[in-house]
Amino acid sequence: MKPNSLRNCSKTSPSRLPSHPVTPSEDFLVRNPTTTLIDNSGIYKLTCPDCQMKYVGQTGRSFRTRFQEHCREFKHNNAKSKFATHLLESQHSTGKINDIMEILHITKKGRAIDTIEGYHI
Numbered sequence: 001m002k003p004n005s006l007r008n009c010s011k012t013s014p015s016r017l018p019s020h021p022v023t024p025s026e027d028f029l030v031r032n033p034t035t036t037l038i039d040n041s042g043i044y045k046l047t048c049p050d051c052q053m054k055y056v057g058q059t060g061r062s063f064r065t066r067f068q069e070h071c072r073e074f075k076h077n078n079a080k081s082k083f084a085t086h087l088l089e090s091q092h093s094t095g096k097i098n099d100i101m102e103i104l105h106i107t108k109k110g111r112a113i114d115t116i117e118g119y120h121i
Contacts, residue, residue, distance in 0.1 A: 038064040038097065043105040043117050046070065046083050050092035055083040058117045060109030067097045 039062050046055045046067075059066035073084035074094050087094055094100070104120050107113055 037103050037106070038062065038067075038101075040103075040106045041109060042103065042107040043113070043120055045102045045104055045120070047100050047102070048083075048086060048090075048092055049095040049100055051090065053086055055086070056104070056117060056121045057083070058113050060113075063101065063103060064097065067101055070094075 041060050041062060043056065043058050044063055044066070046057070047053070048055075057066070070081045070083050071094055072078070073081040074087050077088060079085050079088075086092070105116050107116060
């Protein structure tokens with residue numbers, strides 16, 4: 001076997017996989033150093049800056065796009081977003097993406113995303 005083949009085998013060997021859940025910062029940034037976390041999709045949590053109410057959601061689009069949608073719904077008094085509805089009904093304010101959004105899990109849209117979201121709720 002060529003030396004490169006051995007190196008490639010060891011990279012995919014199950015013994016090299018982490019034995020704990022991989023957080024986005026550990027795994028994803030290593031594989032995609034030019035992509036920021038908010039440019040991905042998956043499960044996220046929004047926290048009301050006034051009362052600390054938590055909202056867990058999922059998106060197949062980027063986290064940035066989904067956050068902008070929540071903000072737009074808040075700005076235009078639209079009840080499509082439960083988070084925006086809370087802010088409007090409670091007369092609370094919104095905040096910056098880095099202050100109120102936490103990325104819980106990076107994943108593509110598919111059948112598993114509902115299960116993963118349920119786990120975080």
